[in-house]
Amino acid sequence: MPTKSDSTVIAANWKMYKTLPEALEFIDKLESYADKSSSKIMLAVPFTLIRDVSEKAKETKFIIGAQNMNDSFEGAFTGEISARMLLDAGAKFVVLGHSERRQYYKESNEFINKKVKRALSENLSVILCIGETFDEHEEGRINDVLKEQISGSLKDLAVSDFKNLMIAYEPVWAIGSGKPASVEEVARQCEEIREIVTSLWGKKVSDNLKILYGGSVNPSNAKEFLEEKNINGLFVGTASLNVDSFGKIISQT
Ligand code: PGA
Numbered sequence: 681m682p683t684k685s686d687s688t689v690i691a692a693n694w695k696m697y698k699t700l701p702e703a704l705e706f707i708d709k710l711e712s713y714a715d716k717s718s719s720k721i722m723l724a725v726p727f728t729l730i731r732d733v734s735e736k737a738k739e740t741k742f743i744i745g746a747q748n749m750n751d752s753f754e755g756a757f758t759g760e761i762s763a764r765m766l767l768d769a770g771a772k773f774v775v776l777g778h779s780e781r782r783q784y785y786k787e788s789n790e791f792i793n794k795k796v797k798r799a800l801s802e803n804l805s806v807i808l809c810i811g812e813t814f815d816e817h818e819e820g821r822i823n824d825v826l827k828e829q830i831s832g833s834l835k836d837l838a839v840s841d842f843k844n845l846m847i848a849y850e851p852v853w854a855i856g857s858g859k860p861a862s863v864e865e866v867a868r869q870c871e872e873i874r875e876i877v878t879s880l881w882g883k884k885v886s887d888n889l890k891i892l893y894g895g896s897v898n899p900s901n902a903k904e905f906l907e908e909k910n911i912n913g914l915f916v917g918t919a920s921l922n923v924d925s926f927g928k929i930i931s932q933t
Contacts, residue, residue, distance in 0.1 A: 734770025789832025854895025
């Protein structure tokens, strides 16, 4: 397991929010909170902001990334963005498999797997999101779903690929609901995720894998998740849009 001396990861997911002036003002203000933080701070921003925000973040400790990409190298795919374009704009990582993409754009594990492999082959780091829906949770199918998502989305990955990959466990029912999963439940699922990874790629990979929790994280509950040894960071949506609430989260960690 990543040791406590490894830095905690706090990732923001801005989804389809913020214009450039709003983003630049946010970065300015966030810097005052970042001084108090020993965490690795990652911001997944809309495509249109990547270049300017990366430029502005050069002097800071913030790492800028994207929220999606196409699985092909390049081609006639109107409206799509490639891994190489993201890197060229300054992105260092990409979020793949977010539940909103699985749900609204019908992204399958097989398709996500193609994107993961493309991103890693281009040297773009990946945060892979996984997590069960409310029905799957109620039916007691959590572990099966996590197994399917991990083995499907990460199919054929080599041990060395995991250097550039983290997993965010996000129970779909906890996202944007204001009702996070309990710390005990998240700790248990993160341990299960580690066991699944161990069974597929070995203990060394799972020991070094960072697993983040996402789903209604806010300044009042952030700290308690991070006290668990299996939870190595947080993936924050709503509370990452307001600089003071995100600032309070990073300054506690
Ligand atoms: P939330 O979103 O923090 O608003 O629950 C998390 C996410 O969608 O990644």
